[in-house]
Amino acid sequence: MPNKNRCLTPATDEECRRARLSLQDTLDVVGGKWKLVLISILRGGKLKFRELSREAGISPRILSKELKEMEINGLVTRTVLDTRPIMVEYELTPYSNTLSEVIIAMHEWGKKHRQKMIGQKS
Amino acid sequence: MPNKNRCLTPATDEECRRARLSLQDTLDVVGGKWKLVLISILRGGKLKFRELSREAGISPRILSKELKEMEINGLVTRTVLDTRPIMVEYELTPYSNTLSEVIIAMHEWGKKHRQKMIGQKS
DNA sequence: GATACCAGTTACAAAAAGGATACTATGCCA
């Protein structure tokens, strides 16, 4: 029996609207081209600004902007090291681990999708 | 003992690179402002062009473009109904269900993140 | 014939994102 409202999991239109808002909240925080990629990279351990820039292939200007936003949202910490020359380490916060499921789900899907695409070629 | 490579789950740098590529593949297909939102809406059942436009609050121009890309990627089907005036229904494909985990993970995270943000206000 | 509905498209404008390059400031080393 088909359901009248616009969602499967939620029971009411109101819950449905809220579910969509949640999705959009997530997209506001980790949407865009870089944030999830940066988190994915940092899951391997803290990195310095330059290293991160090289690793991700992202220009310093954009990287700086992304990291600031991620710091505001509590996803990374910024630590200035007392070295010469000064270096800055970026590290994921424990809170960022709550995104694991999202990232892993996207890893998995991308892998399967690529296999599907390759299969279709022949 | 800290690991030398840049990932936790994968064992080698090569696997790590591939994991990141998978993530980026996924972002290529469902990244951007609208695609996951549209899928989320369509999970409640097929909708006509206008309905979808109103429901998502997206202009016809963008909606048309997004739907074309999603059709190419095998995520939605487009069916012209023989009605006056002609209407077109968009429906998720079975393949799009493979994105469930991604969407649900993002729903959940957005919900929790919002609660965290509200908690921090006080 | 005027009006209204549907599914889009077209043309134009605005905004956001991204990239390249050069630059600041600090301090080491030779």
Added chain:
DNA sequence: TGGCATAGTATCCTTTTTGTAACTGGTATC
């Protein structure tokens, strides 16, 4: 003093994305 490395910033420009408004074409209705 000059050269190098670090972490960014500043400036300029191009590309991409998004939005608005008007419009096409087909059909029904008043």
